[in-house]
Amino acid sequence: MSETVTFPPLMTGEAAGSGQDPFDLACQKAELGVDAGLVVYDLGTDVLRAALVLAPEVPLAKAMAMLPVCGLGFQNALGALAPPEVAVHLDWDGGLLINGARCGSLRIAASTDAPDAQPDWLVVGLDLPLWPAGDGGDTPDQTALYAEGCADVAAPRLLESWTRHCLHWINRWDEGELKALHTEWRGLAHGIGEDRQQAGLSGTFLGVDEDFGMLLRDDTTTHLIPLTTVLVQD
Template identity: 70%
Template sequence: MSEVSFPPLLSGHAVTGPEDPFDTACKKAIIGCDAGLVTYNLAPDSLRAALVFAPEVPLRQAMAMLPTCGVGLQNALGALAPPEVAVHLEWQGQIRVNGARCGGLRCAASSTDPDTIPDWLVVGLNIPLWPASQDSGDTPDETALYAEGCSDVEAPALLESWARHSLHWITRWEDGDTKALHTEWRGIAHGTGEDTRQAGLSGTFLGIDENFGMLLRAGDTTHLIPLTSLLETP
């Protein structure tokens, strides 16, 4: 496996084979690992990684780490991929490259109570490098990074860049610069103003609130769907 280096405050733990770094990160967080641990699996056809956090704010606010890591990924690809490659983020965590879905982010925490400060929170990243099938016509809305003109983007370099850019935005968020993060995310958000379905509700995706909750307009009612609704059970 290629050597991967991380910026200060972050440390790496490589896994191999079928081991899912997201599951590994959750297990280590439950045991009590340090915040800033990056678990990763660099397979020939995919990049999978996860980042462990130790929030100091209630889960409702801490969930901002999910879109923050998405912005970090978009910035990383912006630095490494050809300039014509477009990267956007869906509210649910999916990543779109040149309009098609290309992996995504997921999140788990020690608690699902929005008003409780969780002991830990983990954000996972999965990016397919090569398509699962040679016939892309079978899944026209699904793609892989190397199928979109990014074959020169090496997985270790992308992982390092994702960690650096995510840490940059995490630091700005911790320093109170939430406006910049919101502006950055809105500029690369996919589906704003379009009809969608989330949490059993159908409507128009109007945007986000201060905690990145989805504002969904259904008829005369605007629903707020919190990011905590996306939490997975570790």
């Protein structure tokens, strides 16, 4: 697609070249010192991929909040464009669900994996299938945007909306509105109260701590799984 995409103030866009993964490209540019606010994107015919470069001035453990922040941004963005009956939920590790089925994901990388270190950069990527791959009946737990009543949602407009809503939540997070962030996220979180396996542990997903670490309760104790465990490693 060659449609013009307009980004909010403080953000700039760059289309990825053919065959380039916007997430990998954004990480490379961040490593070379590009300014925060760059959005690298690919508006393919069957998938929307984008990555946002950030530079939170806090330790990584707290900066990981950018994953749920961008998840809220996605739900708000699609909610503004899709029919009202379309339901979006967010998995703790970045998975996206539309009408109860898996539909793409968010992923996150940073310049460091040390929780107490302030990262030089952080990148959040969005991968969203627009059209199903093959026969959707083969994978009933997987879906695509246009298979869920969202055929009128143009990918460029969704990308614009996602960046605007991400910026809104980033600003609220930066202003210390953590309670609002947690409240909104918990209302969209998938699987709280259900059994789950994560990081080699099994138990009931109770919720998250102040830094969005997973609280997983087994028969004897409650484990805290830091959100840093979902970082994409080089």
